[in-house]
Amino acid sequence: MILPLLLLLASLLQQYGSKAETSHVSKFHLPTIKEQNGVQDSQLEKILTVSGEGMVTSPDFPHTYPRNTALVWRLVATGNMRIQLTFDEKFGLEDPEDGICKYDFVEIEDPTEKAVLGRWCGSQSVPATHVSKGSQIRIRFISDEYFPSEPGFCIRYSLLPVSVSEPEVPAVPPPSLQGIEELSEAVAALGTVEEVMKYLEPERWQLDMEELYKPTWHILGKSFIHNKKARGADLNLLREEVRLYSCTPRNFSVSLREELKRTDAIFWPSCLLVKRCGGNCACCSHRCYDCQCVPARVTKKYHEVLLLKHRSGGRGLQKSMTDVPLEHHEECVCELFCFSSTSTGS
Numbered sequence: 001m002i003l004p005l006l007l008l009l010a011s012l013l014q015q016y017g018s019k020a021e022t023s024h025v026s027k028f029h030l031p032t033i034k035e036q037n038g039v040q041d042s043q044l045e046k047i048l049t050v051s052g053e054g055m056v057t058s059p060d061f062p063h064t065y066p067r068n069t070a071l072v073w074r075l076v077a078t079g080n081m082r083i084q085l086t087f088d089e090k091f092g093l094e095d096p097e098d099g100i101c102k103y104d105f106v107e108i109e110d111p112t113e114k115a116v117l118g119r120w121c122g123s124q125s126v127p128a129t130h131v132s133k134g135s136q137i138r139i140r141f142i143s144d145e146y147f148p149s150e151p152g153f154c155i156r157y158s159l160l161p162v163s164v165s166e167p168e169v170p171a172v173p174p175p176s177l178q179g180i181e182e183l184s185e186a187v188a189a190l191g192t193v194e195e196v197m198k199y200l201e202p203e204r205w206q207l208d209m210e211e212l213y214k215p216t217w218h219i220l221g222k223s224f225i226h227n228k229k230a231r232g233a234d235l236n237l238l239r240e241e242v243r244l245y246s247c248t249p250r251n252f253s254v255s256l257r258e259e260l261k262r263t264d265a266i267f268w269p270s271c272l273l274v275k276r277c278g279g280n281c282a283c284c285s286h287r288c289y290d291c292q293c294v295p296a297r298v299t300k301k302y303h304e305v306l307l308l309k310h311r312s313g314g315r316g317l318q319k320s321m322t323d324v325p326l327e328h329h330e331e332c333v334c335e336l337f338c339f340s341s342t343s344t345g346s
Contacts, residue, residue: 051078062152063150082133083137091127100206103121194236307321
């Protein structure tokens with residue numbers, strides 16, 4: 001009697017264990033991830049062999065793409081070919097912050113040169129066409145957990161023969177090939193560090209901006225230590241300070257009698273503030289002999305003051321309010337005085 005009961009109990013325990021195991025597996029088993037654009041795992045690259053034309057798009061293009069997405073495609077050309085990437089005119093990702101794509105973006109990397117060719121976001125303009133330097137090119141799409149946009153992006157790819165894809169040498173050399181003097185003058189004319197980066201690397205300037213202010217392991221400079229800054233110097237502010245104290249209109253006090261050449265009268269106040277050009281022109285081209293700060297736009301303004309003047313016949317002072325015109329400099333420029341390029345023979 002006892003033996004059948006033990007066998008029955010063992011059978012029930014086995015069935016219960018099987019059900020529990022099945023329940024455990026179904027609870028923690030990850031569902032099959034639907035493949036999107038060939039990418040099944042955000043941590044892995046999807047390698048696409050390019051033998052003709054095709055496209056890579058953000059999920060759900062041309063509709064709103066999902067949040068928290070990381071997709072990577074590596075395009076590999078067949079034979080001795082190059083890959084050309086062209087963006088669809090429908091392009092829109094989350095807007096940049098401070099002009100830099102920090103959150104949602106698509107970027108292109110050339111594995112041959114181990115360099116990021118560009119990073120884009122927002123919807124202001126469609127990125128330019130790119131051609132790989134070698135037989136591979138990499139596309140990466142990132143979206144964070146906030147503010148997905150539409151329509152996303154669509155990149156069409158095609159093959160080009162090497163001879164067609166090689167660009168012609170431009171008439172004007174790129175910044176990287178310019179001489180130090182030409183490059184110095186070009187950079188000096190730019191207004192912000194962002195403009196400098198755009199000039200040097202039009203397609204990847206946002207990445208360069210991030211790298212410029214990224215903390216590094218090297219020993220911090222004296223400007224960092226003494227000013228106790230949390231990041232690098234604000235280069236735009238430094239340049240603005242120079243601009244404010246270089247050749248610009250600034251306050252000067254002038255004597256009204258001397259300014260108006262009126263030795264027969266007394267004014268009160270005797271001096272007034274006017275805007276006059278001042279400051280040096282240290283940033284002028286070194287090729288010039290001299291550089292002077294001169295007014296580029298002058299206006300005449302009237303100021304009401306007290307005029308004291310002797311009456312004829314020595315009958316005391318005439319006192320009256322009068323308007324006096326004074327010149328004010330609204331704009332200033334550095335005027336160059338250069339050596340003559342001509343010379344006389346002996």
